[in-house]
Amino acid sequence: MSAAADSGATVTAAVLIIGNEILSGRTQDVNLNYLAKRMAALGIKLCEARVVADIPEEIIGAVNGLRARYNYVFTTGGIGPTHDDITSECIARAFGVPLIRHPEALKILERHYEPGMLNEARLRMANTPDGAVLIENPVSAAPGYRIGNVYVMAGVPKIMQSMFEGIAPTLSHGAPIQSRTVGAHIGEGVIAKGLGELQAAYPDLDIGSYPFFRRQRYGASFVIKGTDRSRIDAAAGRLHELIRSLGAEPVDGELPE
Amino acid sequence: MSAAADSGATVTAAVLIIGNEILSGRTQDVNLNYLAKRMAALGIKLCEARVVADIPEEIIGAVNGLRARYNYVFTTGGIGPTHDDITSECIARAFGVPLIRHPEALKILERHYEPGMLNEARLRMANTPDGAVLIENPVSAAPGYRIGNVYVMAGVPKIMQSMFEGIAPTLSHGAPIQSRTVGAHIGEGVIAKGLGELQAAYPDLDIGSYPFFRRQRYGASFVIKGTDRSRIDAAAGRLHELIRSLGAEPVDGELPE
Numbered sequence: 001m002s003a004a005a006d007s008g009a010t011v012t013a014a015v016l017i018i019g020n021e022i023l024s025g026r027t028q029d030v031n032l033n034y035l036a037k038r039m040a041a042l043g044i045k046l047c048e049a050r051v052v053a054d055i056p057e058e059i060i061g062a063v064n065g066l067r068a069r070y071n072y073v074f075t076t077g078g079i080g081p082t083h084d085d086i087t088s089e090c091i092a093r094a095f096g097v098p099l100i101r102h103p104e105a106l107k108i109l110e111r112h113y114e115p116g117m118l119n120e121a122r123l124r125m126a127n128t129p130d131g132a133v134l135i136e137n138p139v140s141a142a143p144g145y146r147i148g149n150v151y152v153m154a155g156v157p158k159i160m161q162s163m164f165e166g167i168a169p170t171l172s173h174g175a176p177i178q179s180r181t182v183g184a185h186i187g188e189g190v191i192a193k194g195l196g197e198l199q200a201a202y203p204d205l206d207i208g209s210y211p212f213f214r215r216q217r218y219g220a221s222f223v224i225k226g227t228d229r230s231r232i233d234a235a236a237g238r239l240h241e242l243i244r245s246l247g248a249e250p251v252d253g254e255l256p257e
Numbered sequence: 258m259s260a261a262a263d264s265g266a267t268v269t270a271a272v273l274i275i276g277n278e279i280l281s282g283r284t285q286d287v288n289l290n291y292l293a294k295r296m297a298a299l300g301i302k303l304c305e306a307r308v309v310a311d312i313p314e315e316i317i318g319a320v321n322g323l324r325a326r327y328n329y330v331f332t333t334g335g336i337g338p339t340h341d342d343i344t345s346e347c348i349a350r351a352f353g354v355p356l357i358r359h360p361e362a363l364k365i366l367e368r369h370y371e372p373g374m375l376n377e378a379r380l381r382m383a384n385t386p387d388g389a390v391l392i393e394n395p396v397s398a399a400p401g402y403r404i405g406n407v408y409v410m411a412g413v414p415k416i417m418q419s420m421f422e423g424i425a426p427t428l429s430h431g432a433p434i435q436s437r438t439v440g441a442h443i444g445e446g447v448i449a450k451g452l453g454e455l456q457a458a459y460p461d462l463d464i465g466s467y468p469f470f471r472r473q474r475y476g477a478s479f480v481i482k483g484t485d486r487s488r489i490d491a492a493a494g495r496l497h498e499l500i501r502s503l504g505a506e507p508v509d510g511e512l513p514e
Contacts, residue, residue: 020465023303024434025294026480027467030285032308037282046280048315051289051306058305081446082466083453121449156468177281189338192378196340208277209339210284211413223283 010174013039013072015049016062018087019155022051031076031160038164043173043227044072054078059090067094067150072171074164077155079144081121091152092129102128105143112141138162175227180236183255185219186248194242195222202235204228214255221254267431270296270329272306273319275344276412279308288333288417295421300430300484301329311335316347324351324407329428331421334412336401338378348409349386359385362400369398395419432484437493440512442476443505451499452479459492461485471512478511 015035021027032049039046047070052058059078066073078087092099105126109118125142128134135144135151137159144153144163153163184191188211199207205226212219224235236252243250272292278284289306296303304327309315316335323330335344349356362383366375382399385391392401392408394416401410401420410420441448445468456464462483469476481492493509500507 020463021467021480022289023293023306024436024480024482025290025292025297025303026436026465028287028290032279033282033285035282036280040282046282047310049280049308053304080466080468081449083449083456084465117446119446119450121453122446124449125446156470158470179281179283189374189376189379189382192338192340192381193376196378199340206277208283208341209337210278211337213413213415223278223281225281 011044011072011172012047012070013044013074014047014066014070016059016066016073016075017049017051017077017155018054018059018075019051019077020054020084023053030157031155034157034161035074035076035164038168040177040179042168042171043176044171045174045177054084054086056086056090056093059087060094063091063094063150067148071149073150075150075152076160079125079142079152079154081124081142085124087152088124088127088129091147091150094150095129095131095147097130097147099127100130101126102132102134102145104134105145108134108141108143135163136166138166177225177227178229178232179223179225180232181221181223181253182236182239182243183219183221183251183253184243184248185217185255186243186246187218188220190246191220191222191242194246195239198235198238198242201238202226202231205231205235207235207239212255219255267302268300268329268429269302269304269327270331271304271323271327273316273323273330273332274306274308274334274412275311275316275332276308276334277311277341280310287414288412291414291418292331292333292421295425297434297436299425299428300433301428302431302434311341311343313343313347313350316344317351320348320351320407324405328406330407332407332409333417336382336399336409336411338381338399342381344409345381345384345386348404348407351407352386352388352404354387354404356384357387358383359389359391359402361391362402365391365398365400392420393423395423434482434484435486435489436480436482437489438478438480438510439493439496439500440476440478440508440510441500441505442474442512443500443503444475445477447503448477448479448499451503452496455492455495455499458495459483459488462488462492464492464496469512476512 132145132147139159153160208223210221240250385402389402389404396416410417465480467478497507
């Protein structure tokens with residue numbers, strides 16, 4: 001399944017977070033960070049994320065915009081049994097296919113619920129766009145699914161994570177992204193010129209600068225990312241020299257909080 | 258400044274988070290949640306959020322798409338002194354205006370830095386699109402700015418928050434969104450039908466259902482939002498009755514973690 005890794009091609013992805021609760025501030029999203037970390041480790045380039053409200057036109061527009069643009073789209077949220085769970089209807093409309101009661105999903109729910117407990121609302125969780133392939137839900141049974149290049153997952157973090165880990169081995173990917181972090185008690189503005197020159201000397205790497213204020217001291221973490229470990233190490237070596245030349249002491253990794 | 262509140266019109270907004278560190282998983286974003294909560298309290302409807310990488314075309318495209326669509330756009334990130342801080346160049350290109358050295362911003366930086374410390378990299382933080390109005394930065398001096406309906410803020414949460422609180426009193430807004438939360442140890446699937454009927458009976462309110470698994474028990478929080486307190490309270494009363502009719506006990510607020 002990892003043909004892309006062999007060819008060295010970049011595999012791209014977007015995350016689409018569906019849910020009023022994120023936009024109202026009720027809920028602090030943690031799914032994006034989880035997915036971002038996992039994709040970096042797998043070698044999938046997360047290019048964009050969007051948060052949209054529970055409004056059909058918004059969901060449909062975002063799904064169609066993103067699936068045309070990236071290799072993969074991962075959605076979270078809106079596949080439960082209540083009236084505000086409208087993701088599946090919207091995904092079906094986005095793909096222009098009917099919403100069906102998926103036979104396998106129905107069997108899963110029938111096995112999961114006690115007799116008499118599988119009511120109309122819960123049966124909605126067996127509805128998928130026609131042509132969907134189920135994604136297992138080891139936590140609470142009701143499955144997610146894939147249709148085309150769109151993976152539809154739950155919004156509850158534990159469930160979303162279990163779904164993603166189930167599909168992760170099946171995803172195409174490029175070379176995993178590796179990174180090295182160097183910290184120093186140095187002003188970003190002091191090192192900016194040299195850091196820009198270092199970035200220019202290593203165009204195949206991505207060098208980020210993240211300022212902080214910890215334990216009453218200013219400093220910054222510099223993160224070097226790429227797919228070639230030896231290039232990363234070479235750039236890190238030059239970064240150490242640069243920091244020392246400016247009178248500060250480089251530390252491998254993050255400075256303590 | 259709050260003409261919109263008087264007329265009862267809805268004031269809309271989007272948040273644009275600029276930064277590779279969110280998409281790589283290095284950083285857990287907390288700015289969206291802060292802004293979402295504050296906008297709800299102020300009476301500004303946050304309709305959408307996007308996270309884009311440090312790539313000019315991505316930033317420019319998102320800024321132009323969002324500013325045409327919403328009353329306000331709030332951006333976070335990318336206005337520091339290092340090579341990966343490219344927000345201001347991109348905002349200028351999005352508006353089709355030159356990037357200038359803002360005279361007031363320059364004065365602020367000159368006052369802030371010790372003599373000899375205001376180097377070329379730091380001077381970049383005085384660059385804004387032509388026509389920008391500065392936003393004060395009480396934490397670390399280098400200002401944000403507004404151009405048109407786009408507010409450009411820092412990515413470091415403490416700085417972003419201090420900038421937003423400075424501009425908050427100047428923003429137009431509608432009626433603040435009020436909400437009431439009712440929790441119960443009840444399956445979402447058990448209450449879904451009645452909850453859908455309650456939502457249909459109160460189309461002016463937004464009733465959300467958020468399942469949880471805490472202290473080894475399943476349950477859900479139901480959040481009723483709207484601008485009219487008496488309608489919210491009436492719906493909450495009916496929700497209490499609904500929960501009791503299904504054999505569970507409603508609790509005002511979130512059930513304990």
